[in-house]
Amino acid sequence: MQRKPQSVPLDGALVIDKPRGKTSHDVVDAARRIVGFRQIGHLGTLDPLATGVLVLLLGRATRLAQFYIGRRKRYDSTFRFGFATDTYDADGDPVGPDTAPQIDRAEIERLAAARVGKFPQMPPPYSAKKIHGRPAHELARKKKPVELKAAEIEVYDFHVNEVSGSLAKVSVECAAGTYIRSLAHDMGAALGCGAHLAEIVRTAVGEFTLDQAAKLEDLERAAKEGDLARYVIPLERLLPELPSVTILPLLEKRVRHGSKFNVQIAQIQPGRASVAQGATTELNSGEWRPARLRVFSQQERLIAIAEAVVPRTYQPVVVLEAEA
Helix, strand or coil: CCCCCCCCCCCEEEEEEECCCCCHHHHHHHHHHHHCCCCEEECCCCCCCCEEEEEEEEHHHHHHHHHHCCECEEEEEEEEECCEECCCECCCCEECCCCCCCCCHHHHHHHHHCCCEEEEECCCCCCCCEECCEEHHHHHHCCCCCCCCCEEEEEEEEEEEEEECCEEEEEEEECCCCCHHHHHHHHHHHHCCCEEEEEEEEEEECCEEHHHCECHHHHHHHHHCCCHHHHEECHHHCCCCCCEEECCHHHHHHHHCCCCEECCHHHCECCCCCCCCCCCCCCECCCCCCCEEEEECCCCCEEEEEEEEECCEEEEEEECCCCC
16 A cells, blocks of 8 residues: 655755665665655665665755755775676676785785875766766676766875775765765775675765664654655755754745845854764865855754855845745
């Protein structure tokens, strides 16, 4: 029996601990079934092999996705040295025999240190990178040529936690668009023995951490108990790094109509610079961002995100319609 959709969707972010073997789309479909409405998007895909933080935006929060582009990511991973695979991870077919090397920790640490900073990275052939409008993995599975181009990425921290036999456990903080699979593959190539990504857990996407994450079965249980809202981070707590302003009703009408508005510097409250334990050391990658402002009503509801056009004058770029 199909669940009756809610009359008013939940608005906010939902942090999921994605299970291994599921695609990000699988998780979105499951969440839509559980919450009873379709207005759900996600902030960055995870491969089926991966587990951990998958952030879903629900209801009106989907309109804030554009402001999360560039959030840093943190991963705990296991690299297996001895052979490469065609997908660069444990779900692929081996390329050559397993040489089962006893790897040296100092050598792995040297290779990790050399990969901190900005550098060009070649995406895996089995990836979501588009080639003439089609994902590379579709072409690769059909044995068609995959002509990928290297893209500049940035790794902020690459720490070796443990080395045992042919396995290395590592933690990586990186910019969006970085392939951990490619890091493993390239390090194996540098050692001459091949390597692939054996396990990976995403522990953070910016401020969203694994400690906040709910499993799908937790959501199923909460839905039956009518308690789903306890897992949802409300709109008012999203984009915490942006400064905020609370405006009077007369000005609220201008904002809701998308008109420019003026505020006094003294009215603006700073964003939260510090982040929770387990989050990335900084929320965003280093690219330039326009000066943005969260706009709140007198009822402390988030009504818009605005950008500065001249000092003290802001233009709404996203206006959140009033709740039904």
